[in-house]
Amino acid sequence: MCGIIGYVGTDEALPILADGLKNLEYRGYDSAGVALVNRDGIEVHKQAGEIDDLVLPDSSPETLGIGHTRWSTHGKPTDANAHPHVDCTGDVAVVHNGIIENYADLKAELREDGHEFTSETDTEVVPHMVEDELADGMSLPDAVATVVSRLEGSFALGVVAPGYDGIVATRRGSPLVVGHGESGNFIASDVPAFIEHTRQVSYIEDGDIAHVTPAGVSVEQDGEPVDRDVETVEWEAEAAEKGGYDHYMIKEIHEQPSALRQAISGRLDELHGDVDLDIDLPAEYLQSLEEIQIVACGTSYHAGLFAARLFEEYASVRASVEIASEYKFTGGRDPWRTLVVAVTQSGETADTLSALRRADQSGARTLAVTNTVGSTVTREADHSLYIRAGPEIGVAASKTFASQVATLTLLGVYLGRRRDTLGSSAASEILSNVRGLPGAVQQVLDDEDLVLEVAEEYADGDAFFFIGRGLGYPVALEGALKLKEISYDHAEGFAAGELKHGPLALVTPDTPTLAVLTDGTRPSETLNNVKEVESRGSPVVGCSSLEADEDLLDARFDVPELGVMEPLVANVYLQLFAYHVANLKGRSIDKPRNLAKSVTVE
Template identity: 45%
Template sequence: MCGIMGYIGNRQAQSVLTNGLRKLEYRGYDSAGIAVFTGETIAVRKKTGRLAALEQQLAASPLHGSLGIGHTRWATHGRPSDENAHPHVDQSGKFSIVHNGIIENYLALKRELLEKGVTFTSETDTEVIVHLLAELYAGDLVEAVLQLTRKIRGAYALGVITEHEPDKLVAVRVASPLIIGLGDGENFIGSDIPAVLEYTRDVCILEDGDLAILTKDDVTILNIDTKQLINRERVQIDWDQEQAEKAGYDHYMLKEIYEQPRALRNSMAGRIDEAGKTVTFSGLQLRPLLNDIDKVFIVACGTAYHAGLVGKHVIERLARLPVEVDVASEFRYRRPLISEKTLTIVVSQSGETADTLAALREAKRLGSNVLAITNVVGSSIAREADRVITTLAGPEIAVASTKAYTTQLLVFYLLGIYLAQERQTLDEQLRIALIEALQQLPEQVESILANADEIRLFAESIKQEKSIFFIGRGIDYAVSLEGSLKLKEISYIHSEAYAAGELKHGTLALIEEGTRVIALATQEELYEKMLSNIKEVKARGATVLGISSAKTIELHRAVDEVWLIPSTYPLFTPILSVIPLQLIAYYTSLALGNDVDKPRNLAKSVTVE
């Protein structure tokens, strides 16, 4: 990840590539690079940091040629560095590629290539692709790329060039976005439409399994499995630049809500074995610690803290380890009882959250091993933790977190299953069933997103409310907290979440005729108790929206409106039940005319205590 640009035509590729990459800066990145065929060889320039650093390098040592590929990288495998930046080349320097996505089986492929004497210069999964491509090449670039797609497994978008065939630019899409820009005597590839808008408004959006062969005068598209020619619709883009960055969505937050299925798939990639029976975290090296761990702390702030509350349920239920969850800003000051037998898990989208970073340092000072869950590979938290699991959500621009939260949940699910299988606290048959259910979650999220219209209507009905309550029991209470936070931070409507069993201990005093209540009822073992709590607020005049996967007459009779989510294991419902809550917050803020992406008084990354 994160941005791809490619060009073939008559212009100087260097300026086209850097201009295109600049239009993709909004996606977030930690390094940038380009590769250009100069007429004799493929020359590469790449640099850690902002695009400006690359442009300074190019000003001192420009590249001349009309075929090239470029990339802005969001680190996944390997820290941000010049060596890990894209494009990558093979040992001969005759092949170059850029890549977005994850190659799940890269370690096995890397071992095979090392045994054959291939020398690697980076820590990335991407470098495996270019060495493998060079090995497969036998005079036909397209055929070599087709063979390559049969050997690599995962999610990827590729841009490929070789000095052997300087009249071609080859692109492939498998579960990672890629578009073609169609020009006059020139053609382009890009990971998003803004990359090409300066040069053309005619685009073709590749679909999964498409391989595109670009020359300066033509574009041919094949299916990678059947090799059959495919006609893809030419679309004329009439968006302005800002709209294009949002892929046509009105706001980054809405775009990021709809990106969640892909983010979940990316975060799962390479972490479930091919047979779908075990969870694996390559390089995590947690196993040596497991016999000594007797307690887990989860420490985070805001939305990440809410993910940690779900993580507590998951780890305790599956791995049978006691878990405490702390708000990071409070953690240091209560003198937590931590020892070398404690595993501290810190969670942060940005990896720069000041309170969480301070908590990490305190945990290490007290002798704890620290595992970080973060979305940013080269962040301070990622560097200072003993072990890191990246969420692979991709850059999140809107202040209100959505896809970072659901991918944090997914990592907790994977981690819980991993700890359980290592500690042998989970029946194998149940573990396999849980993994299968996890793999279905992205598609189930898509099914919820496909029915967002009723949520928009609900948001219109609550925009004038002064106070809204969320209630739930067990793991639903953790999700209620997140739903309440989302609503208050971007709509500015006062909102509170309560454990439903606590209503009678004071909160019912706030319920009066017409009070709006959103009730989560997804936990089968607590279902009857939750119905009783719903009836308590109804009896005092509340208007109740119920969110559940249970199609029962009792629930329909108890509430004013029901939204059903797909059925899954009770532990996994938070990923599904939070989607309508995110959309409620978004559409309510929209209805009120607020700045959805930049709510007042808030910042994306909290870097001060």
């Protein structure tokens, strides 16, 4: 969602803030701005639209400032609604990610006291409230602490004021990280904002009040000093750059072999048919396990659908998948025999965190599957399992989906071996297929020219239908999601057998169908559905590992033989297809309209 960057130190703040805003573009935004602080006041530059259009000074000597990219919630994307927001005097500036739920009551109260507002945002109440506390003689950290005690909702805040030697930052339910640099210190909503300056970070926790100054960082919780560990980010700044590709998304599609190697590295023991996931679920608990509930959103939800089928097969345990925003722990389930698995790339997805908290309140054991060390979900879950995909900048998930599925597959083997429901030889075969993923995905990437040809032929379709059975169904859903996210075309994924129960009415010669025809997808049955759409004139593109189906397909993408992992390999073709269709249409691929990378509001 919104992006936050702040810097205080000995270097000029303006170029650091401007670069930080560019680094945060991937989160999604519709306006941007910066506030530069000097001894006499605050200089604000903000406007709606692209960061490249933001009018900034050519230079500035100021060494303290905050910046923001806004994704609209309260108020349209206008210059007035852009962040940073200031108080009546112009001496307090605030950037904010999240939603302040009780802002209307606070705003009415402030107006009665004579405060005037210039925006429609919920954020603007904060600088006015800080203004009042400073007027009563409080320090800036104490003023912020007093104000946030009255706020309801989720937020990450960065606050500055002239006469104070740094930035005060706090969070509740929205991500915030501190960067420790040699020439100054940083705050940000995500590490890529400042990664070219430092890889030394600490993660602010809910309720922390952090005072970030040129000399260092101090943190208080409930008025008492606390220590937050300084960690080293393992990836380099170059990992968050395009590296010669036209878009982050296509770069990250091509990074999937490497991401998969990272995801499985050191975890496979094919000789004994086992895995080492560095999680400590008690053996007695696993033996008594009756149900696994997976909660997730979007692409992570599709990875969960894939995994649930494997959990049931490998671990002989009932597995369900729920969209996190719909999740409730109900229905006579025994929390002591239930494992709730929260799948979230960022570790900050608001809906998934809420579902995790509901599960925790019920007494269920929780496991986070995420890409982000130090994220909120890892602090709140009982156990954490990292997918190790490296940074993903493109809004449309690609390599993180592959790494999620691979990691969840290993979790399925882990559960099956410890529940004595999966034999060592069967496990070894599965792990052999997982080990083959990077090479198989590379074979698909080597076929990209063919995908481009097919995309050129069908890019003008009126709509696109994706079909599959078994493990092919979540891949069909994910393929359709990728296409609609970045091309803005209507695309739908279906369980193949459902076509004849309604959707077939939409099929025409101008609606291409993409079918998943691999191991794990009951391809012979899906071919019957291919015949159904083909008889209505729909051209069919097949992602197939079958020996012979060319007569039924208008175009075929060959999927290498890899057992149960074939549908995941097929998904890479669908990613490439979506990318090239969108690129042919000139879409904003890395920053699709209305979308954000990390959805931190419910």
